[in-house]
Amino acid sequence: MVSSIMFMDIFPVIAACILFSSSCSKPTRQIQIEVPEGYSGHLHITTCAIPPLRADGRGNVSVADCPRPSERIQLIVRRDGNMYELPPDRLAVSKNLKGFPVSIDAVLP
DSSP: OHHHHHHHHHHHHHHHHHHTGGGGSOOEEEEEEEOOTTOOEEEEEESSSOOOOBOOTTSEEEOSOOOOTTOEEEEEEEETTEEEEEOGGGOEEEEOTTSOEEEEEEEEO
8 A cells, every 4th residue: 555655656756757858867068168250160178177268270179167977068159159059969078987078079060
């Protein structure tokens, strides 16, 4: 009797997680950078570094953000006054032995 009552209390939570899987997925860390006017091409971002957050002419940038191994990374790029979002599936993330992201590579169209 008690176990069926517990199941009835937990069932809506499990159903909600399955239905709205985004609330059960990994948290997302947004990293925002700025690139020079008209820049397109390869971006190489080093994490856990000291700013500036503006990319040089070759697409290299250091950010102070230190994403955790449990976080997905979403890159927001500012170019020519516009914001562009590069979703996690378009990023190549290199990690250290403990699983922490140390660099991110992407291509900005």
